[in-house]
Amino acid sequence: MLFQLRVRDFGIIENLDWELAPGLNVVTGETGAGKSLLIEAIESLLEGKVTDDAIRHGCDKSVIEGIFSLPEKSLSRVKTFLEENGLQADDDCLVVRCEFSRQGRSVLRVNGQAVNRKLLQELGRLLVDVHGQSQHLSLLDKRCHLDFLDAYGHTLGLRQEFAARAAELSRVEQELKSLVEAERDRTRREEFLRFQIDEIRRANLRVGEDIELEQEKEVLAQTERLKELCHQAYQALSGESTVSAVDRLNEAATALRRLAELDSRLAEQLEILTQSIYAAEDVAQGLRAYSQRLEDNPQRLEEVEARLELIRNLKRKYGGSIEEILGYLARAEAELNGLEVSEERRAELEQKRTELKRGLGEIASRLSSARIATARKLASAVKKELQELNLEGVDFQVSVTQEVAEEGIPLPDGRVCAFNSNGVDSVEFLVSTNPGEPLKPLARIASTGELSRFTLALKSALSKADRTPLLIFDEIDIGVGGRSGEVVGRKLWTLAREHQVICVTHLPQVAAFADAHYRVEKREAGPRVISRLEPLTADARLSEIAAMLAGPGYSEVSLADAELLVKRASEWKQKEGVASV
Numbered sequence: 001m002l003f004q005l006r007v008r009d010f011g012i013i014e015n016l017d018w019e020l021a022p023g024l025n026v027v028t029g030e031t032g033a034g035k036s037l038l039i040e041a042i043e044s045l046l047e048g049k050v051t052d053d054a055i056r057h058g059c060d061k062s063v064i065e066g067i068f069s070l071p072e073k074s075l076s077r078v079k080t081f082l083e084e085n086g087l088q089a090d091d092d093c094l095v096v097r098c099e100f101s102r103q104g105r106s107v108l109r110v111n112g113q114a115v116n117r118k119l120l121q122e123l124g125r126l127l128v129d130v131h132g133q134s135q136h137l138s139l140l141d142k143r144c145h146l147d148f149l150d151a152y153g154h155t156l157g158l159r160q161e162f163a164a165r166a167a168e169l170s171r172v173e174q175e176l177k178s179l180v181e182a183e184r185d186r187t188r189r190e191e192f193l194r195f196q197i198d199e200i201r202r203a204n205l206r207v208g209e210d211i212e213l214e215q216e217k218e219v220l221a222q223t224e225r226l227k228e229l230c231h232q233a234y235q236a237l238s239g240e241s242t243v244s245a246v247d248r249l250n251e252a253a254t255a256l257r258r259l260a261e262l263d264s265r266l267a268e269q270l271e272i273l274t275q276s277i278y279a280a281e282d283v284a285q286g287l288r289a290y291s292q293r294l295e296d297n298p299q300r301l302e303e304v305e306a307r308l309e310l311i312r313n314l315k316r317k318y319g320g321s322i323e324e325i326l327g328y329l330a331r332a333e334a335e336l337n338g339l340e341v342s343e344e345r346r347a348e349l350e351q352k353r354t355e356l357k358r359g360l361g362e363i364a365s366r367l368s369s370a371r372i373a374t375a376r377k378l379a380s381a382v383k384k385e386l387q388e389l390n391l392e393g394v395d396f397q398v399s400v401t402q403e404v405a406e407e408g409i410p411l412p413d414g415r416v417c418a419f420n421s422n423g424v425d426s427v428e429f430l431v432s433t434n435p436g437e438p439l440k441p442l443a444r445i446a447s448t449g450e451l452s453r454f455t456l457a458l459k460s461a462l463s464k465a466d467r468t469p470l471l472i473f474d475e476i477d478i479g480v481g482g483r484s485g486e487v488v489g490r491k492l493w494t495l496a497r498e499h500q501v502i503c504v505t506h507l508p509q510v511a512a513f514a515d516a517h518y519r520v521e522k523r524e525a526g527p528r529v530i531s532r533l534e535p536l537t538a539d540a541r542l543s544e545i546a547a548m549l550a551g552p553g554y555s556e557v558s559l560a561d562a563e564l565l566v567k568r569a570s571e572w573k574q575k576e577g578v579a580s581v
Contacts, residue, residue, distance in 0.1 A: 001069050001500035002128075002470050007041045008063040009056035012522065014530045023515030024496035027504045027533075028544055033520045034531030035504045039130060039474050042066070042502075046124030048108045048117040050100045061101040068094040068127060074469045078126050087113055094127075096120070130472040131455050139429065139458055140443040146427040149398060151465035153374030155367060162363045163421040169356040176349045186339055193336045196318070200329045203314060205322050210311050213304050220301040223294050230291035238284035246284065249277045361409045364417070364424045371400050371425055378461060385457035389491065390484045394454065395432040397439055400425050429458070453488070460491050463498040470500045477507040485509030486569075493573060508548040508562065512569040517541045542566065 007016040012034055029035050044050045045064045055062040070078055070092045082089040088111050098120075099107040108120050115123075129139070139148075150156050219226065238246045253273050260266040315321065318328040375398035382396045402411075402425060405418035417424040430439035431454065442454070459471060473492065477485060485507040492503055493513040505511060517536045522529050536544055545562035546554040 001071065002042070002066055002502075003069045004065075004067040005038075005042065005045075006063070006065040007038075009059040010041050010044070010050075010062045010064060011037045011054055011056065012529055012531045013037060013041065014056065014525070014528075016531075016533055018518075018533055020500070020502070021516035022496075022500055024493050024513060025500070025502045025516045025518065026511045026514035027502065027518050027520060028506070028511055028548060029520035030522075033522050035520045036474055037531060038520065038533070039472055039502075039504060042128065042472065043130055044100070045096055045098055046121065046128055046130075048098055048106065048120040050106075052102055055100060055102055060103070061099055063097070063099050065095065065097040068096070068469070070094060071469050074126070074467050077467060078123075081123060081126060082110070085115075085119055087111060087115070096123075127468070128470045128472060129459075129468045131451070131474060131476070139455055142428050142441070142443075145398075145429050146422055146425065148462050148465060149371055149374055149378065149400075149427050151467070152378055152462055153370055155370045155374065158363065158367050158370065159422060162360065162367060162423050165356060165360050165363065166419065166421050169353065169360065172349055172353050172356060176346065176353065179346050179349070190336065190339050193332050193339070197329060197332050197336065200314065200318065200325060200332075203310060205311070205314070205325060207322050207326070210308065210322060213308050213311075217301065217304045217308065219294075220297060220304060223296045227291055227294050230287045230294070234284055234287045234291070237280055237287070246277060246280050249273065249280060253277060357409045360419065361411045364409060364419060365411050365413070367423045368400065368402065368411075368425050371423075371427065374398075375400050375427075381461040382457050385460045385491070386454070388487050389453050389457055390487070391433075391453060391457070393433070393435050395435075395439065396454075396457075397430045399428045399430050399439075402426070456488065456491050456495070460495055463495050466499070468499065470502070471495065472502045474504045476503060477505050477510060486512075489513035489569065490572065490576075493569075494576065506548065508545045508565055511541075511545050511548060512562075512565040513573065514541075517544065519544050 001022055002020050005016070005018040005020065007013050007018075009015075016038075018038070027035050027038060040054070041064050044054065045066050050062060075092055078094065079089040090111055095109075095111055097107075097109045101107075108115050108117060110120065110123065139145075150159050235242065236245055238244045253270065256266060256270045256273055260270045311322070314325050318325045379397050383394075386392070386394050386396065402415070402417040404415055406416065408417045409419050409424065410416050411424070429442040431442050432439045453476065456473065456476060459466060476488060476492075486509040488507070489510040489512060492501055492510065493515075495501055496515065503510060511517060519534050519536055519540075520531060521534070522531055524530075534540075542559060542562045543554075545565060546558040549561055549565075550558035
């Protein structure tokens with residue numbers, strides 16, 4: 001509900017602080033006093049814009065602020081909207097403030113955070129339905145008709161189930177689309193990967209092989225030099241043409257052996273020398289064998305160099321080492337395997353898409369059947385409300401249609417229909433205001449008075465399903481007589497059990513049903529005229545209703561009639577209130 005409205009320098013409103021009541025708030029006053037200006041202020045607050053002439057003459061800016069207290073059935077929806085748009089949600093309280101300037105940009109804030117006009121307007125549609133010269137009326141927006149119908153028929157759960165399945169179908173179709181788009185490059189990529197894998201596999205690489213080959217290459221390239229050095233070392237160790245190192249060591253060992261016989265403490269040194277002789281002989285034999293194995297082999301050198309060149313080429317393509325080349329091979333094999341199974345994945349996804357569409361078609365069919373039944377029920381309820389408002393010649397129907405589309409979902413009856421997250425149905429409220437006239441969209445009702453009462457009838461029928469917390473009716477009593485006025489008052493009061501309602505009226509029969517009654521009047525303030533809003537107490541309220549009945553010069557009879565109207569309305573309200581408990 002709108003807990004408080006503050007308006008500064010807007011039209012002829014200089015300074016207004018309006019604390020509204022729950023239930024039915026009725027605003028009365030002379031024509032031109034500024035009643036509709038209050039509604040315009042609320043609309044400007046929710047639209048986030050005003051014209052320059054709406055800012056009070058002589059002022060640079062106008063400020064409008066609304067403090068909303070959110071009822072339970074609207075709280076989660078508004079909080080979700082705020083959170084999705086990065087706005088702070090302060091428990092069940094919402095503050096909307098607009099500063100409109102003649103020069104420069106307007107400043108729009110929600111809970112102290114700056115917002116743009118589009119976001120404010122979207123939020124406004126969740127908070128208020130204004131009927132009058134308004135674009136806020138959700139009943140005129142075809143996009144809202146489906147929401148009203150599903151809420152009225154309690155089919156929101158089935159609709160959410162459909163939406164979840166539709167989202168899953170969307171994910172499957174997106175993956176399929178990606179696979180199809182990749183199909184053009186898949187064959188070419190497969191051939192390229194197969195070539196790379198075959199090239200690496202044919203090389204039959206072994207980790208460390210390149211290091212071994214480099215060593216072998218060095219040996220093969222220096223065969224003659226290696227043989228020469230081996231010969232020199234062998235001759236020095238154990239050569240026959242000269243006195244060798246082994247010969248000299250043996251001479252030393254003979255002398256040391258004699259010493260050890262004389263002094264046993266030299267036995268250890270003798271053992272060390274003896275082992276050195278054996279080691280020298282082993283080295284000499286090893287060098288001889290190594291030299292014999294060495295041979296000039298240009299063919300093997302060529303093979304080694306070719307193998308090393310192959311490895312270098314593979315390194316340039318696939319990595320700086322054999323380990324990296326083999327790692328690339330593993331990744332290429334995995335990618336190729338993935339490409340090969342993509343056909344299987346595509347077939348799997350196509351099967352899943354078919355199953356999801358079939359399931360969606362079954363849910364959509366159940367949803368459509370429920371909506372059609374609900375549409376009949378709602379039409380009957382609205383017609384009853386219209387009759388009570390003396391609009392018996394008006395016909396009302398709820399159109400529930402589907403559109404056949406090749407790319408849609410199959411229904412059990414064989415049709416393939418277009419769909420969105422809400423199902424396959426397009427819902428619209430249709431009305432005929434005169435017998436014999438064709439049904440037309442609700443938005444095309446020309447008469448403001450007819451539209452007001454029609455809106456009241458619809459809102460009354462949808463009162464429990466409609467989650468908009470504040471409903472505003474302006475000019476609802478145009479063309480309405482006294483007897484019908486009492487019916488309108490009852491409807492408004494009943495509607496106010498589920499919503500907060502603001503009604504601007506000239507009918508005393510409507511004013512009698514108010515839970516809170518306010519009078520708007522113009523007063524002179526120096527050279528200027530200002531509009532004031534005054535809450536009416538019991539006696540002042542009776543005087544206002546008497547003036548509405550008979551004019552400002554009302555009599556005691558008119559005052560008694562006003563008292564009778566209020567008493568009768570109070571008794572009816574008490575009776576209805578007890579009955580609804």
